[in-house]
Amino acid sequence: MPTEDTMDYQNELEETQRALREVTLMIEQSQGELGKITQRNAAISTHLQQVQKQGAPVDELKMAYDSALDVQQRLFVMRSQLEKLQNDKAHFEKYKAVLTKLVSGSGSAAAPSDAAGSGKSQLAGIEMIVNAQEAERQRLSRQMHDGPAQALSNFILQTEIAMRLLDIDPVQAKDELGSLKASAMKTFEKVRNFIFELRPMMLDDLGLVPTLRKYSDAFKEQSGMDVSVAVTGVERRLEPYLEVMVFRAVQELLGNAARHSQATAIKVQVDIGTENVRVSVDDNGRGFDPETLKSSTNLGLKLIRERAEMLGGSFEIDSSAGSGVRITFTVPAKG
Numbered sequence: 001m002p003t004e005d006t007m008d009y010q011n012e013l014e015e016t017q018r019a020l021r022e023v024t025l026m027i028e029q030s031q032g033e034l035g036k037i038t039q040r041n042a043a044i045s046t047h048l049q050q051v052q053k054q055g056a057p058v059d060e061l062k063m064a065y066d067s068a069l070d071v072q073q074r075l076f077v078m079r080s081q082l083e084k085l086q087n088d089k090a091h092f093e094k095y096k097a098v099l100t101k102l103v104s105g106s107g108s109a110a111a112p113s114d115a116a117g118s119g120k121s122q123l124a125g126i127e128m129i130v131n132a133q134e135a136e137r138q139r140l141s142r143q144m145h146d147g148p149a150q151a152l153s154n155f156i157l158q159t160e161i162a163m164r165l166l167d168i169d170p171v172q173a174k175d176e177l178g179s180l181k182a183s184a185m186k187t188f189e190k191v192r193n194f195i196f197e198l199r200p201m202m203l204d205d206l207g208l209v210p211t212l213r214k215y216s217d218a219f220k221e222q223s224g225m226d227v228s229v230a231v232t233g234v235e236r237r238l239e240p241y242l243e244v245m246v247f248r249a250v251q252e253l254l255g256n257a258a259r260h261s262q263a264t265a266i267k268v269q270v271d272i273g274t275e276n277v278r279v280s281v282d283d284n285g286r287g288f289d290p291e292t293l294k295s296s297t298n299l300g301l302k303l304i305r306e307r308a309e310m311l312g313g314s315f316e317i318d319s320s321a322g323s324g325v326r327i328t329f330t331v332p333a334k335g
Contacts, residue, residue: 010103016095024089027085027086031082034075034078034079034082037075038075040071041068041072062159151190155180159180208237208247209231209270212229219254223258227254227265229268231271231272233271233273234274238334239334249279249304249308254266256300260285261325262285263283274333275332275333276331276333277331278329279330280326281326281328286322286324287323287325288319289319301327304327305329312331313331315327316329
């Protein structure tokens with residue numbers, strides 16, 4: 001006879017399957033729309049190049065630029081939407097796999113309570129990952145809105161001012177264009193930083209250690225903190241998923257130190273052994289009581305612990321109020 005837990009899992013499974021079908025359909029629709037916008041972007045870019053070469057009137061040139069900017073913004077939004085839908089699909093598929101095991105296992109007489117407990121733990125882990133990723137998306141979305149998106153609006157205004165001044169006061173128009181160029185360079189650097197935070201390409205090309213060193217240098221410059229990276233063991237490439245996990249963990253720990261610890265120096269130590277990769281991040285900040293993590297809403301540290309333990313590793317916090325923090329995690333080195 002089905003238990004109450006079994007019925008709950010079955011209902012949740014059916015709901016998840018329905019959501020999975022919906023998100024799959026939305027992905028197909030978004031991919032079609034993305035294809036159309038990509039073609040539109042190529043056509044407008046070609047038209048803009050032609051207008052520039054032909055020396056078209058200012059009004060026509062401005063219209064071409066506005067059209068190009070509009071379609072590029074739509075392209076950016078559509079790509080972001082498609083990426084989110086694909087991530088959602090991956091989460092639903094994992095969730096469905098866990099629920100399927102629970103539904104099929106709950107009817108078994110062998111250790112039903114253990115199976116239920118394990119399943120609930122897995123579901124909690126998935127929920128934690130989803131929440132952490134959504135929080136990161138919201139943070140980046142705010143930064144994009146307050147930074148590059150606002151800057152693009154200012155660029156358009158500055159461009160219009162310079163265009164009106166061209167015939168009236170060429171010297172002032174040149175100054176406006178110089179200011180516009182400087183602003184564009186700053187915004188370009190911000191966009192590059194956002195891209196690096198989202199997914200540093202050198203992680204795929206060069207591996208974990210060079211990426212950590214590059215990121216720590218950039219973090220040091222932006223935060224003003226003294227950040228150092230020391231590597232021991234055999235410096236080599238690891239499995240891609242492992243390199244991503246370690247990099248994201250260090251990224252999160254550096255960010256936490258900058259936001260919460262009031263530290264002035266951080267030491268990152270990476271030991272790449274034959275069997276395990278051991279990472280420790282020390283800061284000289286104000287420290288905290290590790291027990292407060294149980295009631296904390298900060299998902300970052302909990303997610304690092306969850307991922308390390310899921311891989312068969314460990315996670316430790318050594319800290320007390322006023323004495324800095326050392327966070328260490330170890331994962332099996334399978335690369």
